[in-house]
Amino acid sequence: MSRLKTHLEPFAVRLRPHLKTAKSAEVARLVTDGQAGPLTVSTLREAEYFLEHGFSDLLYAVGIAPNKLEHVFDLRRRGAELSIVLDNIDMAGLVAAQCAERRDRLPVLIEIDVDDHRSGIKPQDPILAQVGRTLHEGGAMLAGVMAHAGSSYFSKGAVAFEDMAEQERSGAVAAAEALRGAGLPCPEVSVGSTPTALFSRDLAGVTEVRAGVFMFFDLVMVGIGACSLDDIAISVLASVVGHQPDKGWILIDAGWMAMSRDRGTARLSVDQGYGVVCDLGCNPIPDLIVIDANQEHGIIAHRSGTGPLPDLPIGTMVRILPNHACATAAQHDRYQVMNDGSIVSAIWPRIYGW
Secondary structure (H helix, E strand, O other), X not given: OHHHHHHHHHHOOEEOOEOOOOOOHHHHHHHOOOOOOOXXXXXXXXXXXXXXXXXXXXXXXXXXXXXXXXXXXXXXXXXXXXXXXXXXXXXXXXXXXXXXXXXXXXXXEXXXXXXXXXXXXXXXXXXXXXXXXXXHHHOOXXXXXXXXXXXXXXXXXXXXXXXXXXXXXXXXHHHHHXXXXXXXXXXXXXXXXXXXXXXXXXXXXXOEEOOOHHHOOOHXXXXXXXXXXXXXXXXXXXXXXXXXXXXXXXXXXXXXXXXXXXXXXXXXXXXXXXXXXXXXXXXXXXXXXXXXXXXOOEEEEEOOOOOOOOOOOOOOEEEEEOOOHHHHHOOXXXXXXXXXXXXXXXXXXXXXXX
């Protein structure tokens, strides 16, 4: 966590960490140095949970749906300084009308498409000003713009991340300038993904940066060069429950229900199967990965399929580093915080739901 904070310090921008991975108040307190935010969330259940734990400055960073507006306004009535995002004129009109009716100037950020990855309005699209004007003149608060360069997860290496960070920044800033040029306010310019946040070289015009997986990292982040294996701070504890020596297999009691179905490293130069196998100190056992997963069984083997296996008797406990921290963490209801690899110093609950 300190790596990102140190990197952003010279830019004088706000860090709004994304808690979609952690979903834990204890992690939120750690990443915010004990402060009460600001945070980014991916579900309204997260917003409710963090509000209950003293975090009120919240950005719900998924395009708002009509059926969720009642929940949004209820959270604001209960004290949440909750902002939302949208990228179309229909929702802008509905949100503005609801704000006027309820006399609540709900802050709204317009999502900007900077890389053709997912949702958002292109910075140069004339609809941007129409959406902004609909919000501003209709009862909502036009709070600014936000962008997420999701395609950075398909980049590799520092230079590519730097280029994508600049593409993200310049696109968001161009959108902000377009709104201001149309006589509309745009106080916030919010950008971020873990690779672009870590490798940004210029944040001129940006007010805040969002990122999430940097709290834990994972094998995908290692595979694209955003971190090293030693940076991964999350693992799944499993026990050896069987051997199939004729197949070159060791069986563990952690299948896809423990690791998730995510196979994000399959598209990378090094395929890590369902995870890298480590000893209890999280030291990787050379070339040992989870090659397959059933619901509650994982199959460990040498990555070559034929290489030698270590001596792991029945009952041996191992740790599995995950492909995708978000997906693996989502399979569990708590974190066991470890000291020296084997002593549980705390148990931190995490939440589910939408």
